[in-house]
Amino acid sequence: MADKIGVGIIGVAPGRSWAAISHIPALRALPDYDIVALSTTRMESAQAAAEEFGVASAYDNHDDLVNDPAVDLVVVTVKVPHHLELVTAAIEAGKHVYCEWPLGNGLEEAERMAELARKKGVTAAVGMQARSAPIFRYLKDLVDEGYVGEVLSVTLIGSGMNWGPAVDQPNAYTFDKANGATMLSIPVGHTLDAVCYCLGEISEVGALLANRRTDAVLVPDNTPLKLTAEDQVIVNATFASGAVGAIHYRGGVSRGTNMLLEINGTEGDIVISGIAGHAQMFPMTISGGRGEDQAVAPLEVPDKYRWTPKLEDFAQNVAQAYALLASDIREGTSECPTFDDAVIRHKLLDAIEKSAAAGERRTV
Known part of the structure; x- marks a missing residue:
């Protein structure tokens, strides 16, 4: 892995989305990460978001993002019913994953994703940043x-x-x-x-x-x-x-x-x-x-x-979690809440x- 962890974010709407107001400022505040790609369901909105946030690659589908060789970590910030499909695609592509909470639409989906992450040996974190x-x-x-x-x-x-x-x-x-x-x-x-x-x-x-x-x-x-x-x-x-x-x-x-x-x-x-x-x-x-x-x-x-710079309220705890995740990815620790933690919850x-x-x- 390069000096910085390449991040691809699925689900970014300029100005109003949770990714825009929390994940992006949190990742930008940390030296461990570089946001290299993002995707939405329309190329027009993806390119607009990429331009606003200065991201190199924009995609109108998640498959291209999870298979981008510059992406080490896939961040899933879309509505809960889509988590299973997107997380599964990222893990199958061999990428580390950070998925927003709730992990799944119910316990069964969460268990399926946690089992797949263990099987593939990727770092899988969930956004329980409290x-x-x-x-x-x-x-x-x-x-x-x-x-x-x-x-x-x-x-x-x-x-x-x-x-x-x-x-x-x-x-x-x-x-x-x-x-x-x-x-x-x-x-x-x-x-x-x-x-x-x-x-x-x-x-x-x-x-x-x-x-x-x-x-x-x-x-x-x-x-x-x-x-x-x-x-x-x-x-x-x-x-x-x-x-x-x-x-x-x-x-x-x-x-x-x-x-x-x-x-x-x-x-x-x-x-x-x-x-x-x-x-x-x-x-x-x-x-x-x-x-x-x-x-x-x-x-x-x-x-x-x-252990992170002072940020706006919505980004602060997310940054704290990402700081732990960077260490988990590099050192194999489990300080950031994992998919197994998500199953317990x-x-x-x-x-x-x-x-x-x-x-x-x-x-x-």
Whole structure:
């Protein structure tokens, strides 16, 4: 491999796509990478994106991109229903892969991709970048070092922002549960992954999923739209450690709490809060108190947990993940979340869905 890892990105729309506002600035900020190719479904849009971002090669199909000899790493940033096809093509071409989360449209697809990546021996990373965020790296160390003592309980409240009364066209597909990009899979999945990274896995769940809103509108024209993805997620969780958890996510936004993670232990408490329930995207603050403290007070995240340049919010945690991935590709490590990590998280979400459907607790 050359000094820089050649990156080909599938799914770039100038100015508005997730790739444009997070992946491209993240990759540009790191000396390990060179964006050498991109593809969309139309040559006109591909060439426009290549011109805007200064990328040498533009393709109107993914096959040409994954077979470009300059591409070492294929980044998949399209809608969830297309992940299986595109990731499979990249792995079959012998390329390393970074795929956005959710990895698959359900557990079965995720397992198929993880098995193929192991068989072909490629580095396969998934975009669960919340666990790379400085605040969660710091939280993990605080817990591991005994700041709160034994963790007794966990409370998590979040607003999905989406899955409310209105949605714009780029996000409209998330309102259809069949597409696999739901409030459960995206903000709940991302945030629970970070929580489990810090506190250990959840072993048992009792869940309730509900559609309190079934009708929404597509803005700006207020076209009627059905909401089939649940806008209420409630989970009663037991962690492998014995700690218990109460989780509630709701669609849209609240005039009150939009992100709260509270960890209560035998020796102390930690509180993380933010403006939205997407731990992977938005900035958060952390407070703590222990021993004789009568209340929590702000904690400063040490600089050692930030190993990338300061970037805009959406790109920051993505850059943190890409920094880990560069080392994984070169050294064979697994610091960036892998497809196997994604399968573990898909299993948790699958257990939540099955618990809600059956009306009984499920082992993960």
